[in-house]
Each structure stands twice: as structure tokens, then as C-alpha cells.
Amino acid sequence: MTFKWAGRCPECGAWGSVEEAPALSPLQTSALQRSALPESRIASTTGGLLPSSPARSINEVEGSHAAVRSTGIAELDRVLGGGVVPGAMILLAGEPGVGKSTLLLEVVRRWAEHDTALYITGEESAGQVRLRADRTNALHERVMIAAESELATILGHVEQVRPSLLIVDSVQTMRAADVEGTTGGVTQVRAVTNALTNLAKTSGLAVLLVGHVTKDGSVAGPRSLEHIVDVVLHFEGDKNSTLRMVRGIKNRFGPTDEVGCFELCESGIKEITDPSGLFLHHHSHTVSGTAITVAMDGKRPMLGEVQALVAGNGIPSPRRAVSGLDSSRVAMILAVLERRCGLSLTGSEVYVATVGGMRVTEPSADLAIAVAVASGARDLVLPERTIVIGEVGLAGEVRRVPGAGRRVQEAARLGFTRAIVPADSDAMPHNVAVTHVRNVGEALSALAPEAKQK
Incomplete structure (x- = not known):
């Protein structure tokens, strides 16, 4: 069958033998399919096909085969x-060079301590992966590796090795020979993913795909790729920082608001069970323009430091630079400080940034930004062991943030003794001196008596 005119039959090679025929309707196609099946498979009342196995109660479905199995990496298990x-x-997606392959080598090494894992690499040779495994101490006799890009060959390796975990690095380098399209194209990526999904569901083999991302950070390839897989993880981090985070975007088996923290070093990648300590490692209590806040990344509270530098006066075109924060919210807070609090920033350059590669996008850091900028403009050092939490509105009001009690409790665990929070916040821990404020002016007034001139 061909969908366009052909002078020669592609099957028998005869010329002028191809005849035009109308396309069959869906009902006619279904009838032809049913005619090729035995009568025992055809339901007489509806004309549909009888299933090979009857539907049963969900209480009768065996669930033991779907029990979760630890990867040996607690931060990854969390996500x-x-x-x-x-x-x-x-599906594990991330930018080039962020450390995806290094993380997966650690996963297969931990997995191989209990069972066999197969690592398929299409971007590197087996020797190159071995060199990285030597450097990161990821060698194990039950870690099997093959450098392949043909889907049929990969299925053959799975048949021979019989692993319980399959790593494919990456799905954009794999190709199905019987499917048209270039390697990494929409058609090929969809075909390879569908084939591996069918393998996983029929055999119980866990499959971990590595995916590329586009310039805007979304998963490369067809959008259906994210719908086909069960779990989508984003591996992200600044190339200028050692901090790496695995963030759950989709998860059919667990929560989608968890995040795992890692640190990339020369010997490989290691877990960070207390990321707040990493962000506050270089914090100084004797410098103006700094404020500590607590951000929620998923369900995990993490302390971070916001720094602000206000320099110059009377500059015709003052610069505003932001790093690690939402630049539009920082601009809004600067306007609120000038209009509602009388803080003159006209003609001054303002630089606002987070420390340690931390990125904060939620509004709970608004009040910390305002306090840091005011501290930098007035050259005042804020009191030690103080955290600032709150969302700032255009009228200068401080709004409540979700989980304020949990945030303050995390700060108390790390030795902080005072908190500036919105007036209508939840119950607070008893071992922290809490000051409730209704607007930015009250927050600055509450800190001003204890602030010290630099």
C-alpha cells in the first residue's frame, strides 16, 4: 500500500499495476481486523474484541512486585x-556538563552491590566511561557496560545480561533501525522511548534514561516524551558552583515537590544532607548589607544568605544587578523601599545576590531583600543569629508565607535565636525570640535599635 501515485509496485516490481482505491473508514478497518481473528475472540453483542484476560477487582491485583527498591543514595531516594x-x-534531564553521567555511575555502583546493572552509553566509548569510573571509584564486577546506539542491539544486551536496572545515556543518541528519521529527532526519540517502555512494563526492568535540555531548560525532544515516562527528574546547577540539585517534575510513584542536594567534586559526587550549612558556610556577622532567610525548596527548608551592596550617589544611569533572585521582584522591593520607607536609592547602584550558588524564587525572601538593601544603604550591621521571613506587597505590607513555623524551627536547629516574621504567622518554636511585623517599616524599626554602625 502507498499513499501517493507510483508507476512501479514497490513489492513485486511490476509497472502500471498499482490501482487507486478509496481509504477504509475506521469501522471498515475494525471489521477487517476482526475477520482475521477466531470467532471465540469476537463479542457478539457489541462487535468488540473479547479480552485475553478478564478485568478483576483492584483488591485482587498483586502489588508486591511494585515495591520500591533503594538506589543506595538517600538524596536520590528522597526525590x-x-x-x-x-x-x-x-527520565533524568540536565544541561551538558552538569554531572548526569557522574551521578549515574554512582547509582549503578550502589545498585551493583545487590544486583546487576547495565550501563548503555551512546555518547562516549566504554573506555572513556571506565576512566571516569576509575576517578570516581565506581568500579564493580556487576556493573556491565556497552557502547551502543542501535535499539535492537541494546535489547540483545538486556537479553544476555538480564539486569534489574538499565541506564541509557542518552536517549537522544539511540536509534531504531526500522523507524525513519534522524538520530535524536522527534520520531526516533519517541520510537526508542516507546520500545524501552514496553520492555520495562513487560519484564519489570527499571530503566533510567538520560535526556538533553533545550536553551530554556525544558526536556529536548517531543513533548510526549515526558508523558510516556513515569518519572521526570531535572538535574540542575551552576557550572561555577559545586552545588547540584535533583528536582522532581513528575512522579507517578511519589511526591513531585522534593529536591535532592549534591556536591560535585573531583572524586565524584556526594550527597549533602544539610544544604543550609553549605549556603551559610562563609557567612560573616560583621558586614553590612546581609540578611539570612529560610526558603522552602519542595518540602525542605534551607537557610540562605542575601547580600546587597549600595554604592555611589548621583550616578546618571545607576546599575541594578541581581544574581540568584527574581530581578522583577527585586526591582519592586527597591521601589517599595523608596516610596513607603523613605529610603533614597536614586542615583545609587544596587547589587543584590545570594551566596553559595543558591537560587531563591519564592516571595518569602522579599523581606530579607528589603532588610539587606536598607542595611547596605545605611551601612548598618544587623544583629547576629537573626532570620528574616516574609512576602512584601506593593503597599509595603508584610504578608504571611506558608510553613513559617517549620522555617523558624530549621533556623533554631542551626543556632539562630531571633526571627522577624509576618504578623499573622503560624505558631512558632519557644526557643526563638519572634518579632511579628505588619509592614517593612516595622521590620526596619525592629532591627534598627540593635543594628550597629559599621
Whole structure:
């Protein structure tokens, strides 16, 4: 069958033998399919096909085969919802050079301590992966590796090795020979993913795919790729920082608001169980223009330092530079400080940034930004062991943020003794001196008596 005119039959090679025929309707196509099946498979009342196995109650479905299995990396298990489910399709996406392959080598090494893992690489040779494994101490006799890009060959390796975990690095380098399209194209990526998904669901093999991302940070390839897989993880981090985070975007087996923290070093990648300590490692209590806040990344509260520098006076075109924060919110807060608090920033350059590669996008850091800028403009050092939490509105009011009590409790665990929070916040820990404020002016007034001139 061909969908356009052809002078020669592609099957028998005869000339002028191809005849035009009308396309069959869906009902006619279904009838032809039913005619090729035995009568026992055809339902007489509706004309549909009888299923090979009847539907049953959900209480009768065996669930033991879907029990999660730990990867051996607690931070990754946190994002996955406890571990890897047999038969799950997991997509790990990230920018080039962020450390995806290094993380996966650590995963297969931990996995190989209990079972066999197969690592398929299409971007590097087996020797190159071995060199990285030597450097990161990821060698194990049950870690099997093959440099392949043909889907049929990969399935053959799975048949021979019989692993319980398959790593494919990356899905954009794999190709199905019987499917048209270039390697990494929409058609090829969809075909390879569908084939590996069918393998995972029928055999119970857990498959972890590595995916590329586009310039805007979304997963490269067809949008259906994210719908096909069970779990989508984003591996992100600044190339100028050692901090790396695995963020859950989609998870059919667990929560989607968890984040795992890692540190990339020369010997590989290691977990960070207390990221707040990393962000506050270089904090100085004797410098003006700094404020400590607590941001919620998923369900995890993390302390971060906001720094502000106000320089110059009477500059015709003053510069505003922001790093690690939402630049539009910082501009709004600067306007609120000038209009509602009488802080003159006209003609002064303002630089606002976070420390340690931390990125804060939620509004709970608004009040900390305002306090840091005011501290930098007036050259006042804020009191030690104080955190500032709150969202700032255009009228200068301080609004409540979700989980304020949990944020303050995390700060108390790290030795902070005072907190500036919105007036209508939840119950607070008893071991922290809490000051409730209704607007930015009250927050600055509450800190001013204890602030010290630099």
C-alpha cells in the first residue's frame, strides 16, 4: 500500500499495476481486523474484541512486585519517593556538563552491590566511561557496560545480561533501525522511548534514561516524551558552583515537590544532607548589607544568605544587578523601599545576590531583600543569629508565607535565636525570640535599635 501515485509496485516490481482505491473508514478497518481473528475472540453483542484476560477487582491485583527498591543514595531516594519501582521509566534531564553521567555511575555502583546493572552509553566509548569510573571509584564486577546506539542491539544486551536496572545515556543518541528519521529527532526519540517502555512494563526492568535540555531548560525532544515516562527528574546547577540539585517534575510513584542536594567534586559526587550549612558556610556577622532567610525548596527548608551592596550617589544611569533572585521582584522591593520607607536609592547602584550558588524564587525572601538593601544603604550591621521571613506587597505590607513555623524551627536547629516574621504567622518554636511585623517599616524599626554602625 502507498499513499501517493507510483508507476512501479514497490513489492513485486511490476509497472502500471498499482490501482487507486478509496481509504477504509475506521469501522471498515475494525471489521477487517476482526475477520482475521477466531470467532471465540469476537463479542457478539457489541462487535468488540473479547479480552485475553478478564478485568478483576483492584483488591485482587498483586502489588508486591511494585515495591520500591533503594538506589543506595538517600538524596536520590528522597526525590524518587523512596526508591526505584520495578518496571519504572525514569527520565533524568540536565544541561551538558552538569554531572548526569557522574551521578549515574554512582547509582549503578550502589545498585551493583545487590544486583546487576547495565550501563548503555551512546555518547562516549566504554573506555572513556571506565576512566571516569576509575576517578570516581565506581568500579564493580556487576556493573556491565556497552557502547551502543542501535535499539535492537541494546535489547540483545538486556537479553544476555538480564539486569534489574538499565541506564541509557542518552536517549537522544539511540536509534531504531526500522523507524525513519534522524538520530535524536522527534520520531526516533519517541520510537526508542516507546520500545524501552514496553520492555520495562513487560519484564519489570527499571530503566533510567538520560535526556538533553533545550536553551530554556525544558526536556529536548517531543513533548510526549515526558508523558510516556513515569518519572521526570531535572538535574540542575551552576557550572561555577559545586552545588547540584535533583528536582522532581513528575512522579507517578511519589511526591513531585522534593529536591535532592549534591556536591560535585573531583572524586565524584556526594550527597549533602544539610544544604543550609553549605549556603551559610562563609557567612560573616560583621558586614553590612546581609540578611539570612529560610526558603522552602519542595518540602525542605534551607537557610540562605542575601547580600546587597549600595554604592555611589548621583550616578546618571545607576546599575541594578541581581544574581540568584527574581530581578522583577527585586526591582519592586527597591521601589517599595523608596516610596513607603523613605529610603533614597536614586542615583545609587544596587547589587543584590545570594551566596553559595543558591537560587531563591519564592516571595518569602522579599523581606530579607528589603532588610539587606536598607542595611547596605545605611551601612548598618544587623544583629547576629537573626532570620528574616516574609512576602512584601506593593503597599509595603508584610504578608504571611506558608510553613513559617517549620522555617523558624530549621533556623533554631542551626543556632539562630531571633526571627522577624509576618504578623499573622503560624505558631512558632519557644526557643526563638519572634518579632511579628505588619509592614517593612516595622521590620526596619525592629532591627534598627540593635543594628550597629559599621
